[in-house]
Amino acid sequence: xxxxxxxxxxxxxxxxxxxxxxxxxxxxxxxxxxxxxxxxxxxxxxxxxxxxxxxxxxxxxxxxxxxxxxxxxxxxxxxxxxxxxxxxxxxxxxxxxxxxxxxxxxxxxxxxxxxxxxxxxxxxxxxxxxxxxxxxxxxxxxxxxxxxxxxxxxxxxxxxxxxxxxxxxxxxxxxxxxxxxxxxxxxxxxxxxxxxxxxxxxxxxxxxxxxxxxxxxxxxxxxxxxxxxxxxxxxxxxxxxxxxxxxxxxxxxxxxxxxxxxxxxxxxxxxxxxxxxxxxxxxxxxxxxxxxxxxxxxxxxxxxxxxxxxxxxxxxxxxxxxxxxxxxxxxxxxxxxxxxxxxxxxxxxxxxxxxxxxxxxxxxxxxxxxxxxxxxxxxxxxxxxxxxxxxxxxxxxxxxxxxxxxxxxxxxxxxxxxxxxxxxxxxxxxxxxxxxxxxxxxxxxxxxxxxxxxxxxxxxxxxxxxxxxxxxxxxxxxxxxxxxxxxxxxxxxxxxxxxxxxxxxxxxxxxxxxxxxxxxxxxxxxxxxxxxxxxxxxxxxx
Amino acid sequence: xxxxxxxxxxxxxxxxxxxxxxxxxxxxxxxxxxxxxxxxxxxxxxxxxxxxxxxxxxxxxxxxxxxxxxxxxxxxxxxxxxxxxxxxxxxxxxxxxxxxxxxxxxxxxxxxxxxxxxxxxxxxxxxxxxxxxxxxxxxxxxxxxxxxxxxxxxxxxxxxxxxxxxxxxxxxxxxxxxxxxxxxxxxxxxxxxxxxxxxxxxxxxxxxxxxxxxxxxxxxxxxxxxxxxxxxxxxxxxxxxxxxxxxxxxxxxxxxxxxxxxxxxxxxxxxxxxxxxxxx
Numbered sequence: 001x002x003x004x005x006x007x008x009x010x011x012x013x014x015x016x017x018x019x020x021x022x023x024x025x026x027x028x029x030x031x032x033x034x035x036x037x038x039x040x041x042x043x044x045x046x047x048x049x050x051x052x053x054x055x056x057x058x059x060x061x062x063x064x065x066x067x068x069x070x071x072x073x074x075x076x077x078x079x080x081x082x083x084x085x086x087x088x089x090x091x092x093x094x095x096x097x098x099x100x101x102x103x104x105x106x107x108x109x110x111x112x113x114x115x116x117x118x119x120x121x122x123x124x125x126x127x128x129x130x131x132x133x134x135x136x137x138x139x140x141x142x143x144x145x146x147x148x149x150x151x152x153x154x155x156x157x158x159x160x161x162x163x164x165x166x167x168x169x170x171x172x173x174x175x176x177x178x179x180x181x182x183x184x185x186x187x188x189x190x191x192x193x194x195x196x197x198x199x200x201x202x203x204x205x206x207x208x209x210x211x212x213x214x215x216x217x218x219x220x221x222x223x224x225x226x227x228x229x230x231x232x233x234x235x236x237x238x239x240x241x242x243x244x245x246x247x248x249x250x251x252x253x254x255x256x257x258x259x260x261x262x263x264x265x266x267x268x269x270x271x272x273x274x275x276x277x278x279x280x281x282x283x284x285x286x287x288x289x290x291x292x293x294x295x296x297x298x299x300x301x302x303x304x305x306x307x308x309x310x311x312x313x314x315x316x317x318x319x320x321x322x323x324x325x326x327x328x329x330x331x332x333x334x335x336x337x338x339x340x341x342x343x344x345x346x347x348x349x350x351x352x353x354x355x356x357x358x359x360x361x362x363x364x365x366x367x368x369x370x371x372x373x374x375x376x377x378x379x380x381x382x383x384x385x386x387x388x389x390x391x392x393x394x395x396x397x398x399x400x401x402x403x404x405x406x407x408x409x410x411x412x413x414x415x416x417x418x419x420x421x422x423x424x425x426x427x428x429x430x431x432x433x434x435x436x437x438x439x440x441x442x443x444x445x446x447x448x449x450x451x452x453x454x455x456x457x458x459x460x461x462x463x464x465x466x467x468x469x470x471x472x473x474x475x476x477x478x479x480x481x482x483x484x485x486x487x488x489x490x491x492x493x494x495x496x497x498x499x500x501x502x503x504x505x506x507x508x509x510x511x512x513x514x515x516x517x518x519x520x521x522x523x524x525x526x527x528x529x530x531x532x533x534x535x536x537x538x539x540x541x542x
Numbered sequence: 543x544x545x546x547x548x549x550x551x552x553x554x555x556x557x558x559x560x561x562x563x564x565x566x567x568x569x570x571x572x573x574x575x576x577x578x579x580x581x582x583x584x585x586x587x588x589x590x591x592x593x594x595x596x597x598x599x600x601x602x603x604x605x606x607x608x609x610x611x612x613x614x615x616x617x618x619x620x621x622x623x624x625x626x627x628x629x630x631x632x633x634x635x636x637x638x639x640x641x642x643x644x645x646x647x648x649x650x651x652x653x654x655x656x657x658x659x660x661x662x663x664x665x666x667x668x669x670x671x672x673x674x675x676x677x678x679x680x681x682x683x684x685x686x687x688x689x690x691x692x693x694x695x696x697x698x699x700x701x702x703x704x705x706x707x708x709x710x711x712x713x714x715x716x717x718x719x720x721x722x723x724x725x726x727x728x729x730x731x732x733x734x735x736x737x738x739x740x741x742x743x744x745x746x747x748x749x750x751x752x753x754x755x756x757x758x759x760x761x762x763x764x765x766x767x768x769x770x771x772x773x774x775x776x777x778x779x780x781x782x783x784x785x786x787x788x789x790x791x792x793x794x795x796x797x798x799x800x801x802x803x804x805x806x807x808x809x810x811x812x813x814x815x816x817x818x819x820x821x822x
Contacts, residue, residue, distance in 0.1 A: 246779065269605070269780055326590055326606060389776060395765065397606060400584055411765035413679050 040521065042234045046539035048520060049258040050530075051249055051265045052219065052240035059202045059210065059219070061181040062130070063138050063194060067263055070178045072240050074531035075221055076117075077204035078182060080108055080127065081175035083527040085288050087344060087439045089172055090526070092533070093122070093182055093205060103167035103482035110158045114228045116184050117203045117210075124154035129185035131162070138193055141438070145174040167482045170440035176289060176528050179438070207233035207535035217242055227535065234538035250274060259517035259539070262530040268329040268390055271513050281518050284331065284511035286529020291340040291444070292512075294434035295504040296398070300465045302429050304378055309363045311502040315353035316360035317405045318398065324508055327393045333509040337499040339445055340509045343437045345478075345491035350499040360405040369406075377406035381429040386416050391432055394507075398430075424459040434510060435460055439527070441491055442479040449494075449503060450475050466503035551812030558808020564801035568794075572618035579612035583768040587612070594786050602786040604777060610786060613768050614794050620769040621798060624685055624754045625747040631689035632750075633743055636696025641727050643697070644704025655701070658694045666691040670753055674762045681764045684757060688750045699742055703735030737813035744809055748802035755795050770795050 052068045061073035080094035089097070094108040114122040132152045135142030146152070148171070151163045164171065174180060182205060187198045202210050207229075208221035222237040241258055243249045250270045252258045254277060266274060275282045296314065304310045320334045339346040369377040380402070384395030399409040414422065422428050437444030447453050447460070451467035471494055478490035514530060516523050522536045552558055571578070581587075585608065592603040594610075601610040643654035661669075673687035707713060708731070716730050757763055758771030759778075770791040777787030 267779060269783065273783065389761075389779065392761070392765075392776075393606060396584060397586070399766075400582070400586055403582075413761070413765045415675065 040540075042521070042536070042538040043540060044231075044234050044538070045236055046234075047237045047239060048235055048260065048534075048537070048539060049239045049241055050260040051243055051252065051258050051262070053243060053249065053265050055216065055242045056219075058199060059213075060183075060199045061178065061202075061204075062134050062183045063199065065139065065141075065178050070528075070531040071262060072219055072221070073181070073202065073204070074177045074206075074528070075208040075238060075534055076202050076206045076210055077177055078206050078533060079175050079177040079180050080110075080182070081172075082532055083173070083176060083289060083439065085285055085525075085527050087173065087288055087342075087527050089175070092175075092177070093127075094175070097172075099172065103169060104164050106162040106164075106171060107155075108160045108162075110160070111228055112158065114205050115226050116186075116205055117224060117226075118184075118187075119226070120184070120186050122182070122184075122205050123157040124160045125157075126182055126185045127160045128152050128154050129189055130183045131180060134183045134188060134193060135180060141174075141179055141443075145171065145179070145443075167480045168442070169482050169484075169487065170442035170479065173439040173443060176531075177533075178528070178531060207533050208235075208238060211237070229535055233533075233535045235534070238534070246270075253280065253515055256517065259520050260515065260523065260530070262514045263512045264388075266513055266515060267388075268327075268331055268513075271329055271331065274515060279518055280515050282513055282515050283524065284513060286514055286524045286526065287512050288342045288527035289439050289529075290436040291343045291439070292434050292436050292510040293335060293338070293340050293506060294432060294508045294510050295506045297423070297428075297431050297433045297504050298464055299426060299429050300503070301426060304367065304369065305380070305429060307367060308501050309367050310369075310378075311505060312353065313360040313363040313367075313405065314402065314407070315502055315505045316356045316363070317407070318401045318505070318507075319355040320507060321355070323394065323397060327390060327397060328508065328510075331511045331513060333511070335506040335509045337495045337506060338449065338504075339441055339491070339495060340437050342509070343439060343441065343445070345441050345488055347488070347492040347495045349492070350495050352499070353502075353505075357405050364406065371406045375406055376408045379408040379410060381410045381412050383412040383414055383419065383422070383428050383431045385432045386414055386419050394432060420459045423463050424457050424461075426456060426463060426465065432507070433504075442475070446475040446479065449498060464503055466501075468497065468501065471497055548812045552808045555804075555808045555811045557804045558811065561801040561804025561808065564797055565805055568618055568798050568801065569622065571615050572622050575612075575615040575619060579609065579615050581612075583612040583616035584608060585612075591784050593784075594790075601790045602784070604773075604784070604787045605780060610773070610790050613773050614770065614791055616768045617770045617773060617791065618794070618798075620681070620764075620767050621751045621754060621795075624681065624688065625751040625802075628685045628688035628692065628750045628754075629743055629746045631685065632692040632696060632746060633739070635689065636693035637700045637732075637739060639693070640697040640700025640702075641704050641732065644701035645708060645723065645727055645731070647705070647708070651701070654697070658697050661691070661694045664691075667753065667756060670757060671760070671762060674757055679757075679762050679764055681767055684754060684762075684764065687757075688753050691753070692746055692750060696739065696742065696746070699738055700735065703738065704731055707731045707734055741806055741810045741813060744802060744806040748799045748806070751795070751802070752799055 052072055054068060056066060056069040056072055058064050059069060059073045059076065061069060061077045078093045080092060081089045082092045084090055093111055093114060095111045096109045098107050110124060116122055131146045136146050148164050148168050149162050150165045153161045155161055184203050187203060188196060207224050207227045209224045211222045212220040219240040220237060223233055223235065227233060243252055246267050249261060249265050253261055253274060256279065274280060298305045298311055300306045324330065324332050324334055333341060336348045336352055337350045364377050371377050382395055382398055385391040395411050399411055402409050423431055435444065435448060448462055449466055450462060450472050453462040454465055454467065455461045474490045474494040478487045481487045481490065514524055519540045519542065521538055521540065523534060524530055526532045586606050587609050588597055588599050588603045588607050590603060590605050590607040592599045594600065594602040599609045599611065603609055639654050639658065643651040670687045670691045673690060674683055677683040713726060713730055716726050754769065755771030758769045759775035761775060763769050763772045773791035774788045777784065781788055
């Protein structure tokens with residue numbers, strides 16, 4: 001009844017919430033340039049058009065990290081590091097860095113001659129301000145990471161030292177532009193960050209400067225002539241086009257009006273058609289940093305879902321290759337366990353659940369769930385994510401697949417606001433969900449399974465209510481272990497335990513298609529792909 | 543009027559006969575769906591994206607390999623059931639309110655008509671969407687939502703009929719013989735005002751089917767019931783890859799709604815023979 005009362009509010013708020021929620025899902029894309037192309041001499045000039053969807057609420061990346069915001073603001077702001085597609089750190093605003101042998105001290109040397117877009121120099125003071133003051137107030141992930149520091153000090157104008165309270169090897173993965181965008185201290189220090197009038201005209205250090213934003217239509221960025229890399233960027237500017245309708249986005253790409261789409265801009269069913277077009281290149285690389293994993297989220301507070309044999313039966317009843325091929329049109333990889341295979345410490349040597357309705361039935365028999373007169377052993381409610389038709393199709397598939405082993409599925413439909421409210425408040429039986437993994441299990445995986453993170457009302461926490469002290473201990477231990485071999489051991493063990501207990505049924509390591517016009521070179525070369533600076537991107541003539 | 547007059551009046555309209563045949567065919571399809579297409583229409587029975595007339599899918603299959611023909615047969619049930627029940631509910635609400643307003647007149651009439659106007663000022667479809675969204679989509683909530691948005695025209699029609707019949711002599715006679723108001727409404731006035739109500743109710747079934755299809759198209763259908771609107775909505779984005787997925791359910795909607803409209807016309811002719819004859 002309480003959802004019903006809340007429903008009117010949701011109708012109003014639903015659109016906004018849907019946008020906010022879809023952003024993490026909708027946000028990433030990358031293309032890798034062929035090595036041969038890198039040898040060509042870059043051409044200066046040209047303007048690139050990129051889809052941005054949905055329209056970002058604001059461009060100040062320190063205040064808002066939704067997917068589309070990252071793609072646009074990643075050209076305006078920079079982090080200290082970026083990552084290659086194997087997630088190894090690479091220089092961005094930091095020229096070099098060292099980690100002390102005890103894993104407690106991280107020292108970054110900054111690039112020289114870096115200026116903010118208003119002409120003021122970028123120094124270590126800005127880094128200290130951003131990480132010790134700005135982000136801990138405005139950025140949930142930033143707060144979790146930088147609150148682990150006992151001190152953050154500017155040793156001189158070009159050197160910053162982070163001292164940690166205890167070792168946290170995942171720390172080095174936390175410096176890309178969306179996790180820790182550098183913010184100008186001279187503009188924000190001592191002000192109310194969210195109400196600062198400068199938020200309308202973002203000032204960063206990146207290769208492109210904010211020029212104009214026509215709401216509902218486009219965001220225009222132009223070349224920053226004072227960029228610290230001489231001669232770069234090559235492009236005159238970038239237009240980010242807002243096109244809310246999926247069919248129109250596909251058409252804009254087909255007709256060459258835009259040169260790039262990313263994340264969920266192109267619907268999965270359009271991918272096979274657009275891949276055939278000779279002027280486009282499609283890739284699923286460049287999402288290694290977010291590495292989304294989707295799963296069937298199961299509420300362990302509901303019987304019989306609390307029995308791991310029932311969850312195993314579900315895992316055997318569904319055909320994940322079918323889901324990947326027919327519902328996601330081949331985009332994605334069938335997962336083995338909780339850690340995405342492109343993320344560090346993934347271990348494939350775990351219990352794997354092949355598609356086998358017979359095994360599923362056997363497990364249900366073992367539990368004493370015998371088929372009734374109509375063949376039904378149990379009834380569960382499945383609430384698919386309200387994020388578009390791919391997820392609805394998945395719900396329809398689950399109903400059929402589970403029905404075949406005698407588990408009757410009642411589908412529930414909901415809007416985006418209602419969905420997150422119900423999941424966060426544990427008011428569901430089975431739903432679908434996906435989370436980003438951010439390059440390291442300590443940053444993006446542990447949060448789903450540790451019992452500390454069972455927090456009612458908080459979305460993307462351990463909403464299933466899964467609790468295993470051994471799992472808690474292994475995740476905590478691995479997060480502070482600096483020896484990579486020992487970390488691997490702990491993460492391998494935790495993956496073995498989790499795949500045996502199946503707290504959620506992992507469905508798909510999701511891949512997003514990035515389409516880039518073949519005239520565009522060097523785009524999408526890192527683990528953050530389309531969100532990177534594009535300072536070395538250029539376009540050849542038609 | 544005898545049955546024969548009625549059928550003669552109805553049959554004079556060729557379109558109405560065609561409509562009735564079509565409607566009977568749709569009803570037969572709904573009634574025999576389980577025999578023609580046994581099993582669940584959601585079943586992924588064949589390979590995805592089969593074009594029509596290939597393999598075992600007469601009208602092709604959709605993106606998950608579900609048989610379009612089975613979906614249409616089972617969807618006919620949902621459409622007809624929703625159309626009929628929601629019209630029945632709308633009749634109940636509309637005729638009751640209209641009768642009370644028309645019979646009593648005065649302040650009761652004013653109050654009921656202002657209440658009706660309140661509903662008429664809100665666009666039908668928007669109100670239906672809001673209602674279904676609030677009460678979460680299911681067959682029951684969809685029926686209620688459609689009934690709630692459909693009754694006002696019926697109420698106005700019933701009121702007009704009652705207003706004019708109220709002052710006729712046979713009603714005055716019933717009053718003088720001491721019949722109760724309820725008896726007069728039910729036994730004297732209502733039977734004499736039925737013709738226009740039946741005609742508009744038959745058209746309302748068509749509107750209700752369209753409303754249900756539109757709701758399902760928008761994803762506000764019952765997620766557990768196969769319906770035509772859902773089929774068109776789900777297939778819409780794939781129209782370039784698989785036209786048959788949206789084409790056949792669309793045709794089913796068109797034919798059913800058309801048949802109901804033709805039948806409505808025929809009923810009009812049969813029940814108002816003077817009007818029909820004067821039209822030639």
